[in-house]
Amino acid sequence: MNDIAVLGNGRVGGNLAAALTRAGHRVTVADRTRGAAAEAARTARIVINATPGAGSLERLAALREELRGKILVDVSNATTDGPDGLPEDLLYPGSSLAERLQETLPETRVVKTLNTMLFPVMTAPATLAQPPTAFLSGEDPQAKQSVHDLLTDLGWSKEWITDLGGIRTARATEAAILFVPHVIRATGFTPFALSIAR
Numbered sequence: 001m002n003d004i005a006v007l008g009n010g011r012v013g014g015n016l017a018a019a020l021t022r023a024g025h026r027v028t029v030a031d032r033t034r035g036a037a038a039e040a041a042r043t044a045r046i047v048i049n050a051t052p053g054a055g056s057l058e059r060l061a062a063l064r065e066e067l068r069g070k071i072l073v074d075v076s077n078a079t080t081d082g083p084d085g086l087p088e089d090l091l092y093p094g095s096s097l098a099e100r101l102q103e104t105l106p107e108t109r110v111v112k113t114l115n116t117m118l119f120p121v122m123t124a125p126a127t128l129a130q131p132p133t134a135f136l137s138g139e140d141p142q143a144k145q146s147v148h149d150l151l152t153d154l155g156w157s158k159e160w161i162t163d164l165g166g167i168r169t170a171r172a173t174e175a176a177i178l179f180v181p182h183v184i185r186a187t188g189f190t191p192f193a194l195s196i197a198r
Contacts, residue, residue: 001025002150005040007059008050012075012119016048016154019123023153041066046073046146049101053078054091057100067108071143073150074098074170075114075122077177086181090174098137098170109143111136112170113151115177117193123154125193132193136163137170162196 006017006029013029021027030040041047041063051059053076060067078097082088092100098112113136114122125132134156138144144163151161164172176194183192 002046002146003044004028005030005037005044005047006050007037007040007047008052008076010050010052012122013048013050015119015123016050016075019154020150025153038063038066041070044070046071046150048073049076051076053097054080056097057104060101061104064105064108067105070108071140071146072101072105072108072110073114073147074101074110074112077115077174079177082181084181086184087177088181090178092171092174094171096168096171096174098174099167102139102167109138109140110167111138111140111143111147112167112173113137113147116173118180118189118191120191121193124191125154125156125160128191128193130195130197131157131160133196134161135169135173136161137165137167137173139167 002025004020004025004027006013009029009031017027017029028040030036047070049056056076078091079087080089098110102110134151136144
């Protein structure tokens, strides 16, 4: 059982918080009220960034002290949106939100995961017709193992989890967000995820 803080109480954050609570973890969800994120992060071992990616770097940089020594699980994608509100382009081309977070928070162990799927799949991967893939990117092996364990608590089989390596590999998974608007326009808002077929 872990003490987990979820930053962001929208569809992604709410979905993760509910599932992790059902799995037996102590979960605190921080809304946008002043000081809520700092208080939640201060008392947690693992902090999940489920805030909108375009503003994540600024929000989390303000929590540098509270995040010191913590595992930061980044599930967000930093994009600019098109006229229809769907992602249009990457906010950090040639880099990634996860890399920027790790640079800004050097004493925090950043792990990127769960950002290559629509949010319902994060907590119900077995509902898809084919097994999806959850990717891990990060510099700290122990932090990635802790996140791997959280994924299994969320229903991810170990065969569906792929460790890509260091935090720089997050730029590949974050670029996958560019698939999302085209798939949604083609097939509607039906849960889907990237999968590596072997």
